[in-house]
Amino acid sequence: MKHLYDDFWEAKGVRIIECKTCGFKHIYPFIPKAEVAKLYELDYYTTIKPFDYDQVDEDYVRQALLRIQEDAFLNTMFDFVVQNKKLL
Ligand SMILES: [Zn+2]
Numbered sequence: 001m002k003h004l005y006d007d008f009w010e011a012k013g014v015r016i017i018e019c020k021t022c023g024f025k026h027i028y029p030f031i032p033k034a035e036v037a038k039l040y041e042l043d044y045y046t047t048i049k050p051f052d053y054d055q056v057d058e059d060y061v062r063q064a065l066l067r068i069q070e071d072a073f074l075n076t077m078f079d080f081v082v083q084n085k086k087l088l
Pocket of ligand 1: 003004019020021022023024026
């Protein structure tokens with residue numbers, strides 16, 4: 001799929017476009033899948049966004065869902081997305 005755009009931003013050799021094809025703002029051209037996989041495998045969950053998956057159990061999920069339900073911003077975003085059907 002070709003991602004068409006008029007507006008874009010560039011920094012450090014990376015172009016971010018306001019895509020007319022899919023409606024999202026994203027990097028273009030896309031990073032090769034092998035590079036993305038390497039980033040996620042090597043760094044993402046250890047340095048960029050550390051997360052201990054061993055802590056996830058039923059209680060953790062229940063608490064996370066409660067936090068989301070009680071967060072006004074997330075509720076507003078959910079309503080916006082559902083109304084505009086951007087992601088559904
Ligand atoms: Zn696109």
